[in-house]
Amino acid sequence: MHRQRIGNTALNKVLLFYLTVCFVPTFVWSITVNSPAELHASKGDTATLSCTFTSTSPPTSKMTVDWSYRPQTGGPPQTFFHFSSRAFPPSEGQFSGRVKWQGSPARGDASILLINATLNDNGTYTCSVRNPPDVHGSPTSHSVLTVTPRAARVRFSDVTLLLAFILLPSALLTFFLIGRILCPKKQRSQSKPTRSPIEVTEGEEYSTRPAAETVKSPTCCELCFMDPDEEEYYYNLKKTPSMEEEPYVESKC
Structure with missing residues (x-):
């Protein structure tokens, strides 16, 4: 019996050492x-x-x-x-x-x-x-x-070039066309024939000069979209000196 107890004690020590070596490092x-x-x-x-x-x-x-x-x-x-x-x-x-x-x-x-x-x-x-x-x-x-893959990004320089060379001229051209539509050309008025100062009609003992043609100042919109011919005509007409009507003088004869 004594030898059996010694054998069991030795076996228990071996098992304890085995468990310590195998499992303790896992937790510690x-x-x-x-x-x-x-x-x-x-x-x-x-x-x-x-x-x-x-x-x-x-x-x-x-x-x-x-x-x-x-x-x-x-x-x-x-x-x-x-x-x-x-x-x-x-x-x-x-x-x-x-x-x-x-x-x-x-x-x-x-x-x-x-x-x-x-x-x-x-x-x-x-x-x-x-x-x-x-x-x-x-x-x-x-x-x-x-x-x-990285999504394509538009650089600021690309946007600037696009606005400068494509969108900006297109916008100006569109504005010009819209202005021509909203501001139609005015028909050039034909000047009325005037009588010569020496012409005397029946019943008239004296002659008068015709009143100067009234020039209406064009609007800003009309000046902006005026044809070159109309613009030249307007400025030539504006430079012509106005003729004031001569005063009425009774004949002394």
């Missing part, structure tokens, strides 16, 4: 990584690939961050960015010169920037964080990036 030394499930960007934009993590141990120099990319068309993921005390951006390949470290390990941030996004960047991005001894839990997270 664990790390959790989170990132948005979907990300959207327009072609040419700078897309922020967000990634945050929580760890039971403070970040140390042994902490590492890896970003991998799996194309939308499929295939194995490829690591293109690595961080360990400092950033190691890609020097070749699709993301060369377009990835910038934006994270802060002290704040639990492992984000990066993807500069000048293209349609070929569509796919799944995976963020992996290791912070020994926190190596268990959920050390990875996935985000699907969708890049769409």
Whole structure:
């Protein structure tokens, strides 16, 4: 009986050690990584690939961050960015010169920037964080990036040129035509024949000069839309000196 008790005690210790090694790190030394499930960007934009993590141990120099990319068309993921005390951006390949470290390990941030996004960047991005001894839990997270073509935009210079060379002349021509319609031409009045000063009709012992023709001043609208012939006639008529009617003088004969 004594030997059986010793055997049971030894077995219990082995089981306890096994449970401690297998399960305790899961609850004590664990790390959790989170990132948005979907990300959207327009072609040419700078897309922020967000990634945050929580760890039971403070970040140390042994902490590492890896970003991998799996194309939308499929295939194995490829690591293109690595961080360990400092950033190691890609020097070749699709993301060369377009990835910038934006994270802060002290704040639990492992984000990066993807500069000048293209349609070929569509796919799944995976963020992996290791912070020994926190190596268990959920050390990875996935985000699907969708890049769409940028909508066409009209620049201010294009609008200015359009107004200056097309719309403005069209507006002036339309205004001129409307003015010609609203201000019809006035028929040139025919001057009445006048008698000669030496002409004497029956019953008249003296002659008189005809009264000067009355010139009506045109309106602003008529001057604006007056034909060249009418305009010349108006100004010539205006310059002609008016003839005042001679006073009545009784004959002394």
